[in-house]
Amino acid sequence: MGLNVAVTSALIARLRDDLFAAQFTADTVDSLWGPDAASALRRGQREPARRAVAATGGVGVLATLFVLGLPVPTAGLAAALPALGVDGAEALGLVRLDGELAMPLLDLRPHAFVDALGAGSWWIASDLGEAALRRAIPETHVLGVGGASTTLAGLMVGTKVGRVLDLGTGCGIQALHAARHAKHVVATDISGRALELARFNAELNGVGNIELRSGSLYEPVAGETFDQIVSNPPFVITPRGEGVPSYEYRDGGLVGDALVASVISRAARHLAPGGVAQLLGNWEYHDGVDAFERVTAWLDGTGLDAWVVEREVQDAALYAETWIRDGGILPRTDEFDALYAAWLDDFAARGVSSIGFGYVTLRRPVTGGPTLRRLERLHGGLGNNPAGLGVHVAATLAAHDLQAPLSDAELTRTAPVVAGDVTEERHYWPGDEDPTVMDLRQGTGFGRTFPLGTALAAVVGACDGELELGAICSAVAQLLGVDSDELLAEVLPSVRELLTTGFLGV
Structure with a gap:
């Protein structure tokens, strides 16, 4: 109703x-x-x-x-x-x-959060879930605030901008978040019911800068550009065939991961110069083919900076179980078994062994061509990010822009400083004076660990924001009895990485 x-x-x-x-x-x-x-x-x-x-x-x-x-x-x-x-x-x-x-x-519940602008709270209406319905959810179900939506909201860069596009808004949660830092938000969805609920949620929470449009993906914004695009698209990989439910909130109607490929490949024409797009997605691992090879092909030719972070990989069987159960269909029933077979048949026919899940950040350069291409696997826990990962994403993009154009000679004239959330770990064999393993550990962001060699450990340890990097490297080379140029060639690539990922600042 x-x-x-x-x-x-x-x-x-x-x-x-x-x-x-x-x-x-x-x-x-x-x-x-x-x-x-x-x-x-x-x-x-x-x-x-x-x-x-x-x-x-x-x-x-x-x-x-x-x-x-x-x-x-x-x-x-x-x-x-x-x-x-x-x-x-x-x-x-x-x-x-x-x-x-x-x-x-309807489900109507309070939702509290903290982002770059501080603490906030809303009431969010959505459709009743499986527990309340006491049956599987309908294909027109409008999802409320779940794990994926909170992940994307936390990932969202909160820089003040003019126009934001929320692609596939659902109940409107991303549009509400974007409305906190944007002058105007355009939110699209193919589901009329989703747009009704998004409109209700915006009005209930007194948010008046969201415009809702009906249509699939980018169709309602043809010819328009935005400073930011956010999307939790219907990326779930679902077999196509009779008897397989197609849920509007998660199934894009395409084969495999083609929906995510389409969102990525078409983003460039809707981003203003300097504009950033952020989305969640799945990508398939085919027999003998790394998924990142396929993702790279999606990115090639877009002219966009790109940063892809894979957070998890599920084998084909577990992926099928997860999403069949997500629809409210109970295991050990004929319906579950039939859908399980359909999923596994589809994966087997297309040679899919496993599926990755992660985050995609794209950016249109203000001038020239792309300078950023990062595809990395960061499975496991995250750092402590009270305001969400969006602050770290914005800082990473800014740090890349700062160090990428610097020559090695220019880089040596900077004075890096170790970030306040970084600690160093050393591991020793019992009785040994020298450590066998040295790592830097990041307390925020993705909670990264970066391995250290002797020279890099000494250089990082001296980065106090006062001394220039060149002077530090010369002193370390003299201390270790090695050639200064050789030490620079060894540590500078790592220093660039540490600057980009936030271990070091300048």
């Missing part, structure tokens, strides 16, 4: 007032049921949380109805939403009435 858009404006204002008054916030909701029940809820089990909120007043009624997706007495809802009222909630399409009970029609 859709939102009643004809009556939303006045009623949404009342709903907003009620949610404020009830203190329906992420912290309040989390405190209702505690960490153990929250963990159970993430596993799709509502009962521990339901028990915890059984007698917690108005905010408990709202959490039960809109977060847990359980019915509540109409009298309790009337008390929790005094301005909107039960009739108003029904008119908005939030609930349907069944005797003395109000049944939820």
Whole structure:
């Protein structure tokens, strides 16, 4: 059932007032049921949380109805939403009435975050999930705030810009984030229901600089350019065939990873000079072919700077299991087994052995051709990034721009300094005076580890922001009894990498 858009404006204002008054916030909701029940809820089990909120007043009624997706007495809802009222909630399409009970029609929950501009919070409406529906989700399902959407939001560069394009907005979460640092956001989606919910969420949260357009990918913005593009596209690799559900929020309708290839290859014509595009994606590993060879082919000819970070690889079977289960289809059922076979048949026919997942950052040079091409695998944990990875991404692009045009001679005249989040680790065999392994470890960003040789360790250790790099290298060469030019040739490529990735600053 859709939102009643004809009556939303006045009623949404009342709903907003009620949610404020009830203190329906992420912290309040989390405190209702505690960490153990929250963990159970993430596993799709509502009962521990339901028990915890059984007698917690108005905010408990709202959490039960809109977060847990359980019915509540109409009298309790009337008390929790005094301005909107039960009739108003029904008119908005939030609930349907069944005797003395109000049944939820939407998921509506608080979402708190911290980005480069500071802390913020919203209420986000989306479709009810599998636990509330008690069945598999429909193909038209509009997803709420999930792991992928929070990942992209955290990755988003928050530099002040004029125009942002949110490609495939869904419930509008990326558009809301972009609206904090952009003058104007254009958000597109092929799903009319997604656009309804995105419009509702923008109005509920008082955000007025988002323009919604209907259409597939770049079609609604033909001929337009943007300072920033963000996209959590429908990148899930799904077999094409009868009986295989095609979920609008995750399936782009193309074979394999062609959807991600298309988004990348067409980005250049919609980026203004200096503009940055950021998206999530999957890429296939074919038998005997590294996925990065295929991603490189997508990037070639775009004329864009590119930085691709692979965060995870799943084998074909695990990938199939993950996404079939994501649709709410239970294992050990005939439907699950049939879909599992379809997925594995598709992968086998196309020679797909595994699938990578990660982040893509693209940038259109202001002048000239591209200077940045990084494809790297950074699996495992991240550093401590309270404001998200976007700050690190922006700093990495800026650091690359600073050091890339410098000749080696010019680089030696800079005075690098070790970043404040960097520590050095040394490992010794028992009884040895000299370390067998030396590493630099980054506390923020991607939590990188960088191996050190003796010369590089000595050079980095002397980088205090006062001494020029050339003077440091000359002193280290003399200390180690090696040729100064040879030491420079050894350490300068590593210094450039350490500058780009944020271990060193200038």
